[in-house]
Amino acid sequence: MVLEERLLQGEKRAAARLISMAENHDTEAIDILKRLYKKTGNAHVVGITGPPGAGKSTLTDKLVKALRREGKTVGVIAVDPTSPFTGGSILGDRVRMNELSTDPGVFIRSMGTRGHLGGLSKATAAAVKILDIYGVDYIFIETVGVGQSEVDIARNADTTLMVMVPGLGDDIQAIKAGIMEIGDVFAVNKADRDGAKRTATEIEMMLDFNKTDWRPPVQKVIAVDNKGIDELLDHIRTHMNHLKDTGKLQKRRTENSKIEIIDLIQQNLMEMILDKSSKEEKVNQLAEEVALRNCDPYSAAESILDRIK
Ligand SMILES: Nc1nc2c(ncn2[C@@H]2O[C@H](COP(=O)(O)OP(=O)(O)OP(=O)(O)O)[C@@H](O)[C@H]2O)c(=O)[nH]1
Numbered sequence: 001m002v003l004e005e006r007l008l009q010g011e012k013r014a015a016a017r018l019i020s021m022a023e024n025h026d027t028e029a030i031d032i033l034k035r036l037y038k039k040t041g042n043a044h045v046v047g048i049t050g051p052p053g054a055g056k057s058t059l060t061d062k063l064v065k066a067l068r069r070e071g072k073t074v075g076v077i078a079v080d081p082t083s084p085f086t087g088g089s090i091l092g093d094r095v096r097m098n099e100l101s102t103d104p105g106v107f108i109r110s111m112g113t114r115g116h117l118g119g120l121s122k123a124t125a126a127a128v129k130i131l132d133i134y135g136v137d138y139i140f141i142e143t144v145g146v147g148q149s150e151v152d153i154a155r156n157a158d159t160t161l162m163v164m165v166p167g168l169g170d171d172i173q174a175i176k177a178g179i180m181e182i183g184d185v186f187a188v189n190k191a192d193r194d195g196a197k198r199t200a201t202e203i204e205m206m207l208d209f210n211k212t213d214w215r216p217p218v219q220k221v222i223a224v225d226n227k228g229i230d231e232l233l234d235h236i237r238t239h240m241n242h243l244k245d246t247g248k249l250q251k252r253r254t255e256n257s258k259i260e261i262i263d264l265i266q267q268n269l270m271e272m273i274l275d276k277s278s279k280e281e282k283v284n285q286l287a288e289e290v291a292l293r294n295c296d297p298y299s300a301a302e303s304i305l306d307r308i309k
Pocket residue numbers: 051052053054055056057058059093144189190191192193221222223224225
């Protein structure tokens with residue numbers, strides 16, 4: 001049977017194979033996604049982000065287990081923006097989710113994005129679609145909040161869960177301008193530790209400044225003890241219901257699609273201009289010249305663009 005049909009029939013190995021193909025820039029994967037795109041859009045896509053060590057994978061594991069108890073199926077894409085590795089259980093924290101990987105109702109995949117031009121990478125966005133077609137009810141994209149990655153994750157998600165922890169400094173770790181706006185739901189994990197209440201209050205206060213019709217809930221959780229997980233899950237679902245009831249789901253997905261189209265145009269243009277193997281090499285080479293003031297950035301960009309003129 002062809003891969004496409006196997007995916008439609010919910011064969012796990014077909015989904016895994018297609019994700020690998022997308023990672024390897026195999027155009028057949030994209031062709032399949034073109035044909036099956038209409039079948040996406042059913043899963044609730046949840047982005048999970050937060051500072052390193054906040055307990056994101058522990059929390060994800062508990063959320064997945066809670067959903068499994070209800071008979072829901074779940075896909076987990078763990079993105080490591082600091083790693084170039086893909087396609088396996090190379091990431092240390094995946095070990096915590098090992099027991100889940102034998103569950104037929106759970107699909108887990110680690111993906112690295114370092115070295116890719118562009119944020120969360122085309123392959124990650126493709127993986128979300130593949131799992132959606134494969135037929136899971138929920139897709140969790142988990143990534144450590146470094147730099148651009150929270151923003152990228154929000155662009156791929158219906159609901160973004162920001163995981164905070166007490167004691168990472170007074171001026172709460174992630175309250176850099178803009179970041180707070182990304183969170184639809186906040187979790188203060190490690191609530192067994194001192195300062196959790198204060199951290200939660202500080203987040204609440206920050207959120208009070210933002211006058212929108214969705215006030216993100218702040219939930220204290222103790223992921224290791226499975227405390228607060230059901231409540232957190234309720235908040236995640238309430239957010240989705242809010243999006244649906246207010247017509248904002250369509251609006252959000254339209255905005256995300258716009259960004260995706262623009263990203264794809266940029267990426268495809270880059271690929272058109274530079275042949276794949278030398279793409280980064282050429283840019284790196286020019287960057288060095290620009291840094292050494294042997295060339296200016298305008299001429300560097302033009303010298304690449306000239307190739308399609
Ligand atoms: N005290 C306490 N520790 C926790 C809790 N949840 C997770 N941890 C611990 O925090 C550490 C980091 O947890 P991870 O789940 O690996 O965190 P992460 O955010 O995925 O970490 P990175 O992969 O580094 O981004 C582990 O040692 C967990 O056991 C909690 O509720 N309370």
